Every structure is written in structure tokens, then in C-alpha cells.
Amino acid sequence: MSKKAPVQKNDYIDGAYFEDLTHDGNGVTKVDGYPLFVPNALPGEEGTVKVVKPSKGYGFGRLMERTKESPYRQEPPCPIYRECGGCQIQHMTYEGQLRAKEKNVRDVMQRIGKLQDVKIHEVLGMEEPWRYRNKAQVPVGEKDGRFVAGFYQKRSHEIIDMDKCIIQYEKNDEVIQHVKDICQNLDIRPYDEKKHKGTLRHIMTRTAYTTGEVMVVLVTRTNELPHKNEIVEELVRNIEGLKSIIHNVNGKKTNVIMGDTTRVLWGEEVIHDRIGDVKFAISARSFYQVNPEQTKVLYDKALEYADLKGEETVIDAYCGIGTISLFLAQTAKKVYGVEIVPQAIADAKQNAVLNNMTNVEFKAGPAEVVIPEWYDDGISADVLVVDPPRKGCDEALLDTILTMKPKKVVYVSCNPATLARDLRILEDGGYKTTEIQPVDMFPQTMHCEAVAKIELV
Numbered sequence: 298m299s300k301k302a303p304v305q306k307n308d309y310i311d312g313a314y315f316e317d318l319t320h321d322g323n324g325v326t327k328v329d330g331y332p333l334f335v336p337n338a339l340p341g342e343e344g345t346v347k348v349v350k351p352s353k354g355y356g357f358g359r360l361m362e363r364t365k366e367s368p369y370r371q372e373p374p375c376p377i378y379r380e381c382g383g384c385q386i387q388h389m390t391y392e393g394q395l396r397a398k399e400k401n402v403r404d405v406m407q408r409i410g411k412l413q414d415v416k417i418h419e420v421l422g423m424e425e426p427w428r429y430r431n432k433a434q435v436p437v438g439e440k441d442g443r444f445v446a447g448f449y450q451k452r453s454h455e456i457i458d459m460d461k462c463i464i465q466y467e468k469n470d471e472v473i474q475h476v477k478d479i480c481q482n483l484d485i486r487p488y489d490e491k492k493h494k495g496t497l498r499h500i501m502t503r504t505a506y507t508t509g510e511v512m513v514v515l516v517t518r519t520n521e522l523p524h525k526n527e528i529v530e531e532l533v534r535n536i537e538g539l540k541s542i543i544h545n546v547n548g549k550k551t552n553v554i555m556g557d558t559t560r561v562l563w564g565e566e567v568i569h570d571r572i573g574d575v576k577f578a579i580s581a582r583s584f585y586q587v588n589p590e591q592t593k594v595l596y597d598k599a600l601e602y603a604d605l606k607g608e609e610t611v612i613d614a615y616c617g618i619g620t621i622s623l624f625l626a627q628t629a630k631k632v633y634g635v636e637i638v639p640q641a642i643a644d645a646k647q648n649a650v651l652n653n654m655t656n657v658e659f660k661a662g663p664a665e666v667v668i669p670e671w672y673d674d675g676i677s678a679d680v681l682v683v684d685p686p687r688k689g690c691d692e693a694l695l696d697t698i699l700t701m702k703p704k705k706v707v708y709v710s711c712n713p714a715t716l717a718r719d720l721r722i723l724e725d726g727g728y729k730t731t732e733i734q735p736v737d738m739f740p741q742t743m744h745c746e747a748v749a750k751i752e753l754v
């Protein structure tokens with residue numbers, strides 16, 4: 298049982314030392330082992346904390362005075378950083394961010410994975426950790442009679458109006474401003490979440506890194522988009538590189554952004570991008586990595602760990618639109634990709650055709666169901682690549698790996714904690730984790746991606 302709080306609300310704690318950083322970017326200090334989470338406090342800093350909300354097991358505090366400052370502290374460059382919930386660690390230098398992420402990976406590998414002697418490399422960071430996101434997706438609303446669009450405030454659904462977001466491509470800022478102006482001029486009603494009224498819910502835009510092709514998606518509550526011809530005309534006139542305008546309808550009361558109906562208003566259904574030598578067609582609803590520069594770094598590392606000689610059969614579980622599958626198919630004999638979203642599999646198949654790759658096969662379904670079926674049909678992998686969502690691999694899939702016994706598993710993870718948990722299961726089943734390479738795909742946030750190389754011993 299978690300112990301009772303040794304502090305009470307409104308207590309002051311002098312000389313609090315911050316030893317860690319949570320996933321939300323809060324500093325962690327401990328009182329007799331009881332953790333207090335404190336905004337705007339960095340590891341290594343000291344100060345006075347006022348207890349704001351003590352709960353069982355952990356509590357929240359406010360930093361009243363800082364007596365020792367971290368060498369990694371900096372002035373956050375974004376003017377709306379404090380209100381906006383998008384970034385968590387802009388108040389930390391980039392070097393500090395990379396160290397914090399590496400420490401986090403090391404900590405979970407020890408604490409959760411019980412992996413003592415695995416080689417963990419320094420995080421591969423970006424040279425320029427700003428303006429890296431190819432995709433912006435913002436809710437729209439109304440404030441004092443004005444049309445606003447931006448991210449939600451921390452822990453709320455209040456929209457912070459945004460002129461620019463310095464982790465997005467400038468092109469995305471430009472597109473959102475145009476859409477805002479056009480909709481304001483044409484009096485398109487912004488969606489009101491509380492009353493479930495109004496028209497435009499979200500603006501999504503994506504710019505392809507290598508080709509500069511731009512897609513704009515307008516998500517409405519209503520089936521019709523009023524003034525659609527004027528909107529199209531204005532967007533086409535103003536946005537260079539525009540290739541696709543999509544209308545998506547989402548009439549539901551939900552936090553999910555896109556609905557089931559998608560129509561092309563103008564141009565193509567997809568935009569194109571390249572990762573290394575592989576081309577991809579990306580549709581409005583496809584999952585596509587948001588940081589293409591670092592995606593290349595990540596996939597190169599996955600390819601290096603797979604160490605393909607040309608004779609291998611590879612399975613890529615959680616394959617999305619086939620990005621890693623096609624990347625590996627450049628050197629593997631055969632690649633099988635599996636993914637739960639049918640539309641993504643349709644995209645993956647098209648992408649194989651786009652690249653004239655005939656040594657790949659894709660199937661829609663849960664990886665934990667499809668891979669055992671493949672195995673029963675005699676399809677077994679020399680190398681198995683997994684890239685699961687944050688919750689990690691399904692246990693049934695890990696069991697299948699232990700039965701199938703591929704010589705190598707390459708685990709691409711967006712959540713070091715579930716990676717550590719799954720590595721422990723593989724280690725107990727006879728595998729050895731030889732290397733882990735964290736890659737920073739999301740500067741200014743606490744997210745960290747990592748690739749692990751796991752071999753049968």
C-alpha cells in the first residue's frame with residue numbers, strides 16, 4: 298500500500314532538491330521518499346516548495362523560491378509556452394533535454410527492465426531542434442467574437458490562439474493563418490465543443506519534407522462545408538506548394554479529431570514524401586512520422602540493427618503505411634508487414650507499387666493474431682521488427698516471438714517504459730538485448746524514441 302503523505306496542504310518545504318523530471322516536465326523532489334511533482338523545476342535545482350495537493354502516494358507542489366539553478370535552465374523562446382500544453386521542456390537547453398532523456402531511458406531499463414549490462418548510447422539529437430514538425434493539427438474556436446485556432450491550454454480545453462508554433466514548419470503556420478483569415482472573412486462558424494454547435498472543428502496541415510507538397514484538411518461537424526468554392530479558391534491562390542485540400546466530416550461528440558467521411562475538395566488525395574530512397578504517398582488519415590529528418594536517423598539505425606544480408610525474411614509488426622517495411626525491403630529477401638488500420642494497409646500496398654517493390658506483402662489485422670497465423674502457415678521471420686504504440690507489444694505477440702524464435706528482434710519504441718517491460722519478457726525467454734539507441738524525434742517535449750537490438754542467445 299502506498300504510504301500516507303508525510304506533508305499537508307500549504308506546508309512549506311525548504312531546501313527541496315529536485316532529482317528528476319516527470320513525463321509532463323515537472324520536477325520531482327522527495328520528502329521521506331514521498332514524491333512531490335513541481336512545475337518549472339529542473340533536476341539539480343533546489344528551492345522552497347509549497348505543498349498544493351497531497352494525495353496518497355504522491356503530491357503536487359509549487360516552487361516558491363529557487364535557491365539553486367540548473368546550468369541547463371534557459372528562457373523558453375516561445376511566447377505562449379507557459380500556457381500552451383504542446384511542449385514541456387522549453388525551459389531547458391537542448392543539451393539538458395538530451396541528457397534528461399538518456400537518463401530516463403537508463404532509469405527505466407534498470408528499474409523496469411532489470412537490464413544491468415545493456416549498452417545504452419547517447420541520444421541522437423537534432424542539430425536544429427526547432428521547426429521540425431511536418432504536421433500541425435489545431436482545434437478552432439471563438440474568443441471574444443474572434444476566430445481562434447491553436448493548442449489546448451495545459452489540462453483544459455481552452456484554446457490558446459496561436460500565430461506561430463516554433464516546433465512546426467513555418468509553412469504550417471502560414472497555412473493555419475490563411476485558413477483562419479479566410480474562415481473569419483467568410484463567417485464560417487467555429488465549433489463549440491460544449492454546445493456541440495458550429496461548423497469547423499479542426500484544421501490539419503501537413504507539408505512533405507522532401508517535396509514541399511502541402512495538404513490541408515478541414516474537419517467539420519456538419520456534412521456540408523459552407524462557401525467551399527470560395528475557400529478552395531482562396532487557399533489555392535495563397536498557398537504555394539498546395540497539392541491537396543481535403544474535407545473530413547466528424548459529427549460526433551468526441552475528442553477524436555477525424556470522422557469517417559473524407560472528401561477531396563481540390564487536388565489530389567495524397568501528398569508525397571521520401572525517406573532516404575523510398576517514396577511514400579500520405580493520405581489525410583495515415584499515420585506518418587512527424588519528424589522526417591529524425592525518422593531517417595531512426596530507420597537507418599533499425600536497418601543497421603537488422604543487419605540484413607539479402608537472404609532474410611523479415612516481419613514488420615505495427616507497420617503503419619509500410620514505412621519501415623519498405624525501408625527494409627531494399628535489402629531483405631522478403632518483408633511481411635502487418636497493421637491494424639485497414640486504410641494504412643491500403644496505403645502500404647500502394648507505396649510498394651510506387652517503389653516497384655515486389656518482395657513485400659501486407660496484411661490488415663492485429664499483429665498478435667496475424668503473426669501466429671502466418672507462423673501456422675509456415676511463414677517464419679529471421680528478423681522481426683516491432684514498432685508498437687505507446688502501450689507496447691501485446692503479450693500474445695511476445696509469446697509468438699518466443700515460439701517463432703527469430704534470430705533477431707529490432708524493437709522501435711516511442712515509450713521507454715513499455716520497451717523496458719517487453720525487453721524483460723524477451724530476456725526471460727532466451728533473448729539478449731545488446732544495444733539501445735535513443736533518438737530524439739520530439740525536441741522540446743519529454744517524448745523519446747529508442748531502437749533496441751535483441752538477439753537470440
Ligand code: SAH
Binds near residue numbers: 615662664684685
Ligand atoms: N511503423 C510505422 C507505424 C508506427 S505507429 C511507422 O514508423 O510509421 C504504431 C502503429 O501500430 C499504428 O499505425 C497503429 O495503427 C498500429 N497498431 C496499433 N495496435 C496494433 C495491433 N494490435 N496490431 C497491429 N498494428 C497495431
